[in-house]
Amino acid sequence: DTGVSQDPRHKITKRGQNVTFRCDPISEHNRLYWYRQTLGQGPEFLTYFQNEAQLEKSRLLSDRFSAERPKGSFSTLEIQRTEQGDSAMYLCASSTSGSSSDTQYFGPGTRLTVL
Amino acid sequence: SQELEQSPQSLIVQEGKNLTINCTSSKTLYGLYWYKQKYGEGLIFLMMLQKGGEEKSHEKITAKLDEKKQQSSLHITASQPSHAGIYLCGRGSNYKLTFGKGTLLTVNP
Numbered sequence: 001d002t003g004v005s006q007d008p009r010h011k012i013t014k015r016g017q018n019v020t021f022r023c024d025p026i027s028e029h030n031r032l033y034w035y036r037q038t039l040g041q042g043p044e045f046l047t048y049f050q051n052e053a054q055l056e057k058s059r060l061l062s063d064r065f066s067a068e069r070p071k072g073s074f075s076t077l078e079i080q081r082t083e084q085g086d087s088a089m090y091l092c093a094s095s096t097s098g099s100s101s102d103t104q105y106f107g108p109g110t111r112l113t114v115l
Numbered sequence: 116s117q118e119l120e121q122s123p124q125s126l127i128v129q130e131g132k133n134l135t136i137n138c139t140s141s142k143t144l145y146g147l148y149w150y151k152q153k154y155g156e157g158l159i160f161l162m163m164l165q166k167g168g169e170e171k172s173h174e175k176i177t178a179k180l181d182e183k184k185q186q187s188s189l190h191i192t193a194s195q196p197s198h199a200g201i202y203l204c205g206r207g208s209n210y211k212l213t214f215g216k217g218t219l220l221t222v223n224p
Contacts, residue, residue: 033210035212041216042215042217043158043203044214045212056210089155091158093158102146102207102210104160106158107157108156108157111155
């Protein structure tokens with residue numbers, strides 16, 4: 001069990017550029033989540049997948065954001081036409097259905113800085 | 116207003132001292148999660164509480180859930196520098212977690 005991994009760990013981009021982040025969940029986990037965390041705040045839910053189906057999206061996820069999970073394995077989160085307000089830590093988590101607690105295990109995060 | 120309020124916002128203790136962090140929810144708690152986060156890193160799962168009156172311990176950290184008061188507390192006994200970090204409580208609902216702002220713990224050797 002290697003845990004949840006995210007790539008890249010850090011991304012610096014210029015305003016208006018597109019960025020894509022990748023998350024690899026724990027191998028047997030069928031649920032995958034994306035959260036965003038800004039300085040001094042707790043993580044905020046963005047979206048959730050069960051297998052390859054995206055089942056819920058937060059209103060925080062504007063039209064510039066898109067997430068995919070092809071084949072129900074890894075997931076990507078793309079931000080188009082980045083804005084300075086997109087600067088944050090993007091966290092991925094995974095869990096397995098069928099367990100009583102559905103505990104989410106988090107990756108190390110991708111820190112995005114938009115200049 | 117914040118759905119989950121944590122107190123205190125920050126805490127500085129001397130190594131070896133005991134401390135308590137509180138988490139109060141404005142909504143019914145079906146599941147309360149505690150995580151720890153080192154600055155700039157991901158969240159590490161500590162404990163999950165589901166039932167009123169439930170108490171769990173992991174090493175020197177104990178968490179309790181008071182379902183009626185919609186509150187949880189995290190208690191650290193004989194704190195060590197390794198306990199330093201941000202402690203976050205999260206409320207589980209419909210598969211997603213809603214978090215408090217966190218409590219920043221500093222342990223001075």
